[in-house]
Amino acid sequence: MKLRVCSSALVLALVLSTSALLVPKALAQNTPADTAKRKVKTRVVPDFPALAKQMNVTGKVKIEATISPDGRVTSTKVVGGSPLLVGSALDAIKKWRFEAAPKESSEIIEFDFN
Numbered sequence: 001m002k003l004r005v006c007s008s009a010l011v012l013a014l015v016l017s018t019s020a021l022l023v024p025k026a027l028a029q030n031t032p033a034d035t036a037k038r039k040v041k042t043r044v045v046p047d048f049p050a051l052a053k054q055m056n057v058t059g060k061v062k063i064e065a066t067i068s069p070d071g072r073v074t075s076t077k078v079v080g081g082s083p084l085l086v087g088s089a090l091d092a093i094k095k096w097r098f099e100a101a102p103k104e105s106s107e108i109i110e111f112d113f114n
């Protein structure tokens with residue numbers, strides 16, 4: 001009985017370890033890092049919000065931008081950053097223009113407010 005339990009545990013461990021090795025390879029094919037980053041043609045620097053200045057708030061804001069084939073930012077999603085700084089970063093990134101590409105893409109853009 002003890003041998004049967006040990007062999008069952010060994011088989012289960014092999015199955016789980018094999019499946020764990022296969023999952024990252026499948027996910028790695030769909031990562032944005034595999035696609036080339038699009039070059040920025042027009043970059044707008046965000047204004048430092050007055051309230052953030054008064055409160056001495058600094059930091060980084062990360063935004064995921066979806067870019068149409070013609071190079072315009074079609075949608076944005078805030079990934080991280082202070083709520084006092086996010087609005088200014090969103091206003092700026094919507095004015096950015098990228099090089100044209102055959103299909104829609106997304107980029108993570110980071111703004112540093114100091």
